[in-house]
Every structure is written in C-alpha cells, then in structure tokens.
Amino acid sequence: MELRDRTAMILGGSGLVGHAVARRLLAAAPRRIVLVALFEEEVKATAEALEPYRGRAAIEVEWGNVFVSAALARLEHGALVANAEHRAVLLRDALGELTDDVLHRSFLYQLLMKYRPDAVVDSINTATAFAYQDVVKSAQELLALAGAGTLDRAAVERHVLLLTTPQLIRHVQILVEALRRAETKAYVKVGTSGTGGMGFNIPYTHSEERPSRTLLAKSAVAGAQSLLLFLLGRTPGLPATVEIKPTATIGWREIGFGPIRSKGKAIPLVDCPEPVPVSHAFRPDAQPWCDLGRPLEGVFIDVGENGLFARDEFETVTALGQMEFITPEEIAEYVLMELEGRPTGRDVVAALDAATAGPTYRAGVLRAHAIEQLRALERQTKSRSVAYEMLGPPRLTKLLWEAHLCALLRPSVRALARSNAQELATEAHALVTRDAALRSHILSVGIPILAPDGEAVYRGRQVVVADDGADPRAAAPRGWVDLRPEQFGMWVKRAREIVAQAERRPSRAAESGSGVDWTALAADDAIEPARFATWVFRYEDRGERIKR
Known part of the structure; x- marks a missing residue:
C-alpha cells in the first residue's frame, strides 16, 4: 500500500523494534503515526527522539x-489481580461472550476506533506478555492450598487470569473485530519464536529444568498466535x-555506562x-546483606525487552551457534517492504x-463420484439421510433439515420464493406430524x-443445543428445527x-x-438442502473461503 498521507499505528511503539519501525515509517511521509x-x-521519550525524523x-x-x-489499562498488573472488582472485570472480559460491551470496554478497540489507522504494526511481544506469568507455579500453589483446605475463590481467580489460551x-x-470496524488495510505482526531461534537444546533457562x-x-503462545493470524489472513473483509x-x-x-x-x-x-550459615541464610527473616x-x-548494551547486557553476556548470547x-x-x-507490497520472503503467514496442503483436483473429481454414490444408495434403500449432527455446528444440521x-413442500426455489410463510409453517407441521420416520430422524x-x-x-x-436461560426457545436459532411462520418467512426471503x-x-x-x-x-x-446451507454460509454469514 502507499504509505504517504496515511495513518499508521505502532503497538509497542517505544520498544526496540517499534522505535525502528517508526523511524522507517516516517521516511515514507505518512500523515500521522500513533505510538x-x-x-x-x-x-x-520515543516521540521526542523521533522529532528530527518527523x-x-x-x-x-x-x-x-x-x-x-480502557478503565484498567493504566493500572499496574499486581494491583489489577489484587483487587476483587478488577479481577471480576478481567474474568468477565476474558471468559464471557464477545459482546459489544466487551469490545467497547477494550483499550485496544478504543484506540483502533479513535484513530482508524490504515496500517497497524504490532511489535508487542504478546507471547511474553501472556506466557511469562508462570502458570505452572501458580497451579502448584493452588494444589497446595487445596490440599491444606485453605483454597478460596480469590486464589482460583488469580490462577485463571494466568491461563494463556483464553x-x-x-x-x-x-483485534480482528476492531480491525474490521476500523477498515484497516494492513496488519503486520512482529512475532517471536520464544527461544531466539534455538531448539529444545537451548541452554538459557529461568533456573528451572532444561528446556525451560x-x-x-x-513458544507455544507464539505458535498459537501465528496460526490465528493465518486464519485472519484467510478472512474476507x-x-x-x-x-x-x-x-x-x-x-x-x-x-553506555550508568545505573x-x-x-x-x-x-x-x-x-x-x-558469610552466614547456609541453614540461616535463606530464612524468611534473614537479611545478612547491607544496602550501599x-x-x-x-x-x-540495551537489547530492548531482554534488558541490559554486560559485554560478556552479549558476547555469549550472540556468539556464532548461540542465539x-x-x-x-x-x-x-x-x-x-511488506506494507508497501514488496514480498520479503520472511512472512510467516505467506x-x-x-506450506499447507489445501484442496486438490483429485479430491474435487472424487467428490462428484462420492456424492453420486450416496445418491444411488439413497435411491436403492429408499431413504434420505440429510444430517447426523456429528460434524457440527448444530446450526448446520438445523439449516439442512x-x-x-x-424441498418436500415446494418443487423449486422460485416456488418457495412465491410462498406464504404461514401456509408453509402449517404444511411443515402437518408433514412432521404424519411422517414419523422423518420426525424420528431429526x-x-x-x-x-x-x-x-x-x-x-x-x-x-x-438435545445438542439447550438454552440455560429463562426461555429455552432462545436456543432455536442455534440448533432446533423451527416451524414457526417467522422462520419460514426467513426461508422465503432467502x-x-x-x-x-x-x-x-x-x-x-x-x-x-x-x-x-x-x-x-x-x-x-x-x-x-446442501446447496441452500452453502448459500446461507456464503452470503448471510460471509463465511466463504478465499485461499486454497
């Protein structure tokens, strides 16, 4: 894309990479960058340092x-998890349904809606942010509390807030919904391997077992995020x-030299x-040192998120054969280069x-044979299968039935389009009432x-989809065959x-x-039914594949 006179947002804009990206972006003469x-x-401080390049x-x-x-975005992490009300908000936002309320509360969403950037460069080390909270140690402490009979809700909440996947x-x-609503044209993530490119033999640990x-x-979080970005790149709009x-x-x-x-x-x-006796040195009340x-x-040497290295540390870590x-x-x-549409060969999504194995010509040819064989067997056995609800989602089974x-009530799409929804509902109910085999299968x-x-x-x-709320009928759109006139009105409209x-x-x-x-x-x-369900997924749900 042409970056001149555009707005670019850099997440992690004060970091080592974010700063370098900002300098390089400014050379492309954007209208605005948001750090x-x-x-x-x-x-x-980063904005001030960039002033000569602006x-x-x-x-x-x-x-x-x-x-x-946004309400919690400027609070220190320890203060967040220590406060019961703050924990409740964090848990609700992380584990509840993705509603507009959750979106509008999100600091990230608010930023993207405020600036509506044409391009977003995300140089936050997301994997570090989520994975370095030591969920294993927390789980061990939780089990110890449970064993001692002192486990309380606060401890469980603190542990749940360390779970990386949710x-x-x-x-x-x-991020996906905010990018869509902001109509952002390009998103570039600067990710991580988690190990500086080394394998399971990485010698650098946090004083635990090796590999750490x-x-x-x-690495697991970084890999999971890459696959989610792979999906993002396959989503229209x-x-x-x-x-x-x-x-x-x-x-x-x-x-430099300094503190x-x-x-x-x-x-x-x-x-x-x-020196003090080892048996005393590490007691909770021990303090054999003095502050100078x-x-x-x-x-x-300042290496960004990894902190400050002494010469020997830097020399070791960067040595040939190390990181x-x-x-x-x-x-x-x-x-x-990627933002400007010049492929680098370094894009993990590409x-x-x-590298993935997508649909094939052979499978397409065989699909036609498989479908014809299924049709022939249905004719031979005088049966109609329609759906067994094993693949999911239940809504697919609902749509097919x-x-x-x-199809049983109208001979063509045009005939259905000319139908009266109330009459269709009445006829469908009569059909289900008299056809026990059809009803039983569903x-x-x-x-x-x-x-x-x-x-x-x-x-x-x-019952595959049951609603736990006051009105069980709320589950109908997600997995019930619905014979109400308004539902058949939807089919007539389609x-x-x-x-x-x-x-x-x-x-x-x-x-x-x-x-x-x-x-x-x-x-x-x-x-x-299959062609109708496919049409619903393509045109109503916008659920069409764009890469093969």
Whole structure:
C-alpha cells in the first residue's frame, strides 16, 4: 500500500523494534503515526527522539495495557489481580461472550476506533506478555492450598487470569473485530519464536529444568498466535496480514555506562561483608546483606525487552551457534517492504499458506463420484439421510433439515420464493406430524422441533443445543428445527434473494467462460438442502473461503 498521507499505528511503539519501525515509517511521509506503549514516560521519550525524523507527519502517543479494558489499562498488573472488582472485570472480559460491551470496554478497540489507522504494526511481544506469568507455579500453589483446605475463590481467580489460551483468543477476537470496524488495510505482526531461534537444546533457562517450560510456554503462545493470524489472513473483509518472526536476539538500542536498571528500576548495590550459615541464610527473616545506598553501575548494551547486557553476556548470547542476533533496523525494513507490497520472503503467514496442503483436483473429481454414490444408495434403500449432527455446528444440521422440509413442500426455489410463510409453517407441521420416520430422524440426532405456535416442542433423548436461560426457545436459532411462520418467512426471503441473484446474472447463453459462477443456484432449480446451507454460509454469514 502507499504509505504517504496515511495513518499508521505502532503497538509497542517505544520498544526496540517499534522505535525502528517508526523511524522507517516516517521516511515514507505518512500523515500521522500513533505510538502505543505500556508506559507514559517511554512513549513520550520515543516521540521526542523521533522529532528530527518527523517531517510533516503528526506523532500521537497513547499508553496503557492493550490486553485489558480502557478503565484498567493504566493500572499496574499486581494491583489489577489484587483487587476483587478488577479481577471480576478481567474474568468477565476474558471468559464471557464477545459482546459489544466487551469490545467497547477494550483499550485496544478504543484506540483502533479513535484513530482508524490504515496500517497497524504490532511489535508487542504478546507471547511474553501472556506466557511469562508462570502458570505452572501458580497451579502448584493452588494444589497446595487445596490440599491444606485453605483454597478460596480469590486464589482460583488469580490462577485463571494466568491461563494463556483464553487471554490470547480473546485478544485476537477483539483485534480482528476492531480491525474490521476500523477498515484497516494492513496488519503486520512482529512475532517471536520464544527461544531466539534455538531448539529444545537451548541452554538459557529461568533456573528451572532444561528446556525451560517458561520459554516453551512462550513458544507455544507464539505458535498459537501465528496460526490465528493465518486464519485472519484467510478472512474476507479483514486487512492483509503479515507476520515477521525474528529468530535471533534483537539488538541493540544503546551502549553506555550508568545505573543498571531492571524492569524500569535501578538495581540497588548491596554487600554481604561476612558469610552466614547456609541453614540461616535463606530464612524468611534473614537479611545478612547491607544496602550501599547507590545503584549498581557498569557498561551495558540495551537489547530492548531482554534488558541490559554486560559485554560478556552479549558476547555469549550472540556468539556464532548461540542465539546470534538481528538488528531492529533490519526487522523494520522487512515490515516496511511488506506494507508497501514488496514480498520479503520472511512472512510467516505467506509461508504457512505456501506450506499447507489445501484442496486438490483429485479430491474435487472424487467428490462428484462420492456424492453420486450416496445418491444411488439413497435411491436403492429408499431413504434420505440429510444430517447426523456429528460434524457440527448444530446450526448446520438445523439449516439442512429446514431446507429439506422446504424441498418436500415446494418443487423449486422460485416456488418457495412465491410462498406464504404461514401456509408453509402449517404444511411443515402437518408433514412432521404424519411422517414419523422423518420426525424420528431429526429428534434422534439431538435436534428438537419447535411447533408453529412456539409453545410446544418435540424432543428426543439427546438435545445438542439447550438454552440455560429463562426461555429455552432462545436456543432455536442455534440448533432446533423451527416451524414457526417467522422462520419460514426467513426461508422465503432467502429464496427471493436467490431468484434476484439469478436474474441479475447474465444468461449462460451470453456468458460461458470460466468467470461464470457455475455452482450458483438458478431460480427454477430444485431445492437441495446442501446447496441452500452453502448459500446461507456464503452470503448471510460471509463465511466463504478465499485461499486454497
């Protein structure tokens, strides 16, 4: 895409990569860049450092935690999980249905709606944010509390808030919907391998077993996110999606001498002049050291999220055969090239597209034979199967059976389009009442049948979709055959739209090339449940595959 006079948002804008991307973006003369970071001081300092490169572009800054609601975004993580009301909000937003209320509360959603960026570069290390919360240690502590009989709700809530999968899924759900509503054209994620490109033999741990479960959790989250982005890139109406995944240490921002800071705070210089017995040294009340009243100082190299390294640490980690390293400027160049439509060969989403085994010509040929064999066997056995509700979702089974009822009652799409919904409902109910085999098949696969008055229902031993609310009928759209007139009104409306589509298409006598939709329903076609369900998924649900 052309970046001149566009708006670009950089998530993680004060980080090593985010800063480099911002500098490179400014060279493309955008109208505005929006830097989003966790801390106010850092993002404002980054904006100030970018001032010489700004040109005519405006630089906006925002700060806070994009993984939580806006009301909680500027609170420290420890304060969030310590407060019962805050935990309740976090749990509701992470585990509940994705409603508009959840979206509108989200800080990330609010940012994307406020600025509506043409391009988003996401350089937040999402995998680190979720995986470095040590769910294993929390689980062990939870089990210990349970064993001691002292387990309370607060402990369970704190543990649930460490579970990575629900957090990642909800984050991506919000991201996808926000990108869609903001009409963003391009999304580039700067991801991670979790191990700096090394394998299970990585020697760097957090003092636990090798390989480190913490690092492997980070890799697992990073991999899961890549697959979710793979799906994002296959969704119509969403931005072009790219992931650049560095597989080396990223460095560096600065080389200097001064106080050594960890997590934003200077490390205090301490001493222990005399040794103490090991048996006493690590007791909770032990404090054999003395604070020297000044910070630890030294020569350092700033490697971004990994902190400050001494020369020997940097030399070891980046040595040939270890993590080695890549510069943020190189990553930024990959990002900009992809944004501008120049493939780098470094896009993980494109690599997955190329490496996966999609539909084949052979399968397409055999599909026709399989369907004909199924039809022949149905004719031979004088049976009609329609749906067994094993694949799911139950709504598919519902659609197929309702379309089958329409097919039994009307000879063509056009005839259905001309029907009266009330009459259809009455006829369908009469059919279900007298045809015990039809009724039995539907009920046996777990699909209830709601009578036209909405007050009575046929049900079998199993019910696939039951509603736990006050009105069980709320489950009907998700997995019940619904004989109410308003539901048949929906089928009549669908048939009318299919007829309208057919009339808008050029006649096949006029056009007979490969650009014609040869699978499209014609007005006088017989009603086939599978084709009707496919039409609903394609045109109502916008659920059409765009990559093969």
